[in-house]
Amino acid sequence: MRKIPVFILNGFLGSGKTTVLLKMIEQYKSENKKVAIILNELGAVNVEAHLFKDQQLTELLNGCICCTIQNDLHQTLKALAVQHEKEPIEVLLIEGTGVAHPLEIAEVFTNGHMQQVFDLESVIGVVDASHFLEYLSIFDSTKEIRTLMKEQVLHSSIVLLNKIDCVNDQKLAKINRKVDSLKKDEVPVLMTSYGDVDFEMLRKKRIGQIDFQLKNNHHGDHQHHEPHHGTIKTVKIEQVPVIDKRTLTNWLINLPNDVIRAKGLVQLTGDSTLTHVQFADKLVRYTKMGKNDERQSIFVFIGKDLNEEMFQEFSQGIF
Numbered sequence: 001m002r003k004i005p006v007f008i009l010n011g012f013l014g015s016g017k018t019t020v021l022l023k024m025i026e027q028y029k030s031e032n033k034k035v036a037i038i039l040n041e042l043g044a045v046n047v048e049a050h051l052f053k054d055q056q057l058t059e060l061l062n063g064c065i066c067c068t069i070q071n072d073l074h075q076t077l078k079a080l081a082v083q084h085e086k087e088p089i090e091v092l093l094i095e096g097t098g099v100a101h102p103l104e105i106a107e108v109f110t111n112g113h114m115q116q117v118f119d120l121e122s123v124i125g126v127v128d129a130s131h132f133l134e135y136l137s138i139f140d141s142t143k144e145i146r147t148l149m150k151e152q153v154l155h156s157s158i159v160l161l162n163k164i165d166c167v168n169d170q171k172l173a174k175i176n177r178k179v180d181s182l183k184k185d186e187v188p189v190l191m192t193s194y195g196d197v198d199f200e201m202l203r204k205k206r207i208g209q210i211d212f213q214l215k216n217n218h219h220g221d222h223q224h225h226e227p228h229h230g231t232i233k234t235v236k237i238e239q240v241p242v243i244d245k246r247t248l249t250n251w252l253i254n255l256p257n258d259v260i261r262a263k264g265l266v267q268l269t270g271d272s273t274l275t276h277v278q279f280a281d282k283l284v285r286y287t288k289m290g291k292n293d294e295r296q297s298i299f300v301f302i303g304k305d306l307n308e309e310m311f312q313e314f315s316q317g318i319f
């Protein structure tokens, strides 16, 4: 039986992984391929489930499959292997959390049993051009984040330099030089907005061609199963009060820089349906949900050393 080709999407919080993932799914769907998706979220809920309607999606929540919930990944892969025997899966797409260490996900596939069923073809690294230099700066970031971002680039087999619409040519050239200095020599870098790249470049098998230094034991030279993102916390707020759009936008963009990412479903004043809110790079984007969406309002904040108290006013609708 043909092995399941596996692609891992890795990249920092809000870099555009889901955007790229959705484009890949569309492409495979247009070829009538049977796609399985594993989506890992740091928070206890996936507010973006509606983006994956009619897909075979496994959500692994509340931790990182590279460390704290790696066992959940093992169990999911075992279940997919069983399914594959009856109903072949033609591609498996895995999106890690924004703070995942790609090598630690990739190494799961070096296990002998896994290798009989799965073939890890590529680790696609998504870099957010709009914030890459800031996150690597010792003035605007922590050592933990800087190390993680460097590792994410180093262990990618292709890099998408995304969100280039947000930076000027001069800054882009600087970012490109930085990415170049971090990635492996033979790894291509594609510049993109909204993950719009040549699909043939994305789906290419790259691992095997590139020396990936994957180890089939768990005694490598980096720490395994130790959360390497201890300062990154999530806070979940349920039953968010109805909010005025302008007030919410102002409040979000004025949050301290420690709040790196937020996403949620809220009811905006005057609306009867929910709206999907995305906050990344200090920008807020709104997408109205359909009338049939029966989920409850919810918001998830992700950032450095966050705690619930910081969002008390928000949860009570006081601005």
Ligand SMILES: Nc1nc2c(ncn2[C@@H]2O[C@H](COP(=O)(O)OP(=O)(O)OP(=O)(O)O)[C@@H](O)[C@H]2O)c(=O)[nH]1
Pocket: 011, 012, 013, 014, 015, 016, 017, 018, 019, 020, 097, 098, 162, 163, 164, 165, 166, 192, 193, 194, 195, 261, 278, 279, 280, 285
């Ligand atoms: N301006 C701009 N926005 C983008 C681009 N790509 C993605 N976005 C937006 O950036 C936000 C975050 O994108 P996602 O694809 O959800 O990022 P992610 O890496 O999956 O986020 P997490 O999983 O939360 O880490 C969304 O609002 C996207 O629409 C881009 O190239 N340019």
